[in-house]
Structure formats: structure tokens, C-alpha cells
Amino acid sequence: MNTRTSAVSLACVTCVLILATSTVTGFFIRRTDPCRLNRCLNGGRCHALSGSGFYCSCPRGYHGSYCSLGNGMCEYHQCHNGGTCVDIGGWATCRCFFGYYGRDCSASVCDDFRCNHGGTCVVDFDSPKCQCRDNHHGDHCQFSSTS
Numbered sequence: 001m002n003t004r005t006s007a008v009s010l011a012c013v014t015c016v017l018i019l020a021t022s023t024v025t026g027f028f029i030r031r032t033d034p035c036r037l038n039r040c041l042n043g044g045r046c047h048a049l050s051g052s053g054f055y056c057s058c059p060r061g062y063h064g065s066y067c068s069l070g071n072g073m074c075e076y077h078q079c080h081n082g083g084t085c086v087d088i089g090g091w092a093t094c095r096c097f098f099g100y101y102g103r104d105c106s107a108s109v110c111d112d113f114r115c116n117h118g119g120t121c122v123v124d125f126d127s128p129k130c131q132c133r134d135n136h137h138g139d140h141c142q143f144s145s146t147s
Contacts, residue, residue, distance in 0.1 A: 038066070077104070110128045
């Protein structure tokens with residue numbers, strides 16, 4: 001008697017196909033934990049339901065049957081200085097207004113730009129510029145104006 005073991009592929013969500021030999025008629029099917037075959041993504045946790053069902057409880061920022069969809073990480077991420085939060089694939093990032101940068105737009109091109117004699121740095125498009133008091137002028141308000 002020649003007995004061969006053959007693997008059979010079966011697309012089945014709630015069952016596992018056991019290897020069958022050619023001397024056995026039919027297939028043996030064993031029920032298994034649905035969470036074993038259904039993986040929740042992005043840190044989601046699988047919960048088996050009675051029967052063959054399951055559901056994923058998703059971490060903050062994700063939703064969907066498998067926690068595969070981002071659902072607004074911007075709800076938890078703040079942008080500064082007029083920046084706008086954008087959710088890209090479940091990651092929050094900021095699109096910064098001219099002259100600001102960084103993950104939350106808190107850094108400015110004026111941060112390391114000095115204005116002398118009480119001048120104030122302002123953002124002119126993407127460049128720093130000094131707004132001088134009446135009695136000073138120059139790129140950094142370094143010159144005194146004499147009347």
C-alpha cells in the first residue's frame with residue numbers, strides 16, 4: 001500500500017486544513033482561534049467572539065476591522081505658529097507657515113537671528129528680518145540714525 005501525504009491549500013478564515021493522506025477520503029477540518037489567523041495591525045488586540053468571529057480593539061489613532069486605517073492623529077498633535085496638522089498614514093506631522101519649522105512648527109528662523117538695540121525679528125516669507133526702532137537701521141538694527 002502506497003500512502004502519500006499531500007499538503008492542500010485552502011483559503012479559510014475560521015478553519016485550518018489538516019494534512020490528509022491519499023488513503024483517507026475527505027478532509028479533516030479543525031476549528032481554531034480566529035485571532036490566530038486574523039492579525040490586528042498597528043498594535044491592535046484581537047478578541048475572539050463566540051463561534052468563529054473576532055474583532056480588533058485598536059489603539060488611539062487607528063480604526064477599521066484590522067486597525068489598518070489612521071483616524072486622525074491630528075486630534076492628539078498640536079501645531080504652533082499657524083501650522084496645519086496633516087495625518088499621513090497614521091502619523092501626524094505639521095505643515096508649517098513661512099519661517100517656522102520642526103515637527104510642531106515651534107522653531108523659527110528668528111530663533112538664532114539677533115536684532116540689536118531693541119529691534120524685533122519678524123518672518124519675511126522664509127527669512128528673518130529685523131524691524132528696527134525709529135532711531136536705528138540696518139539688517140540687524142546695528143546702525144544709529146542721527147537727525
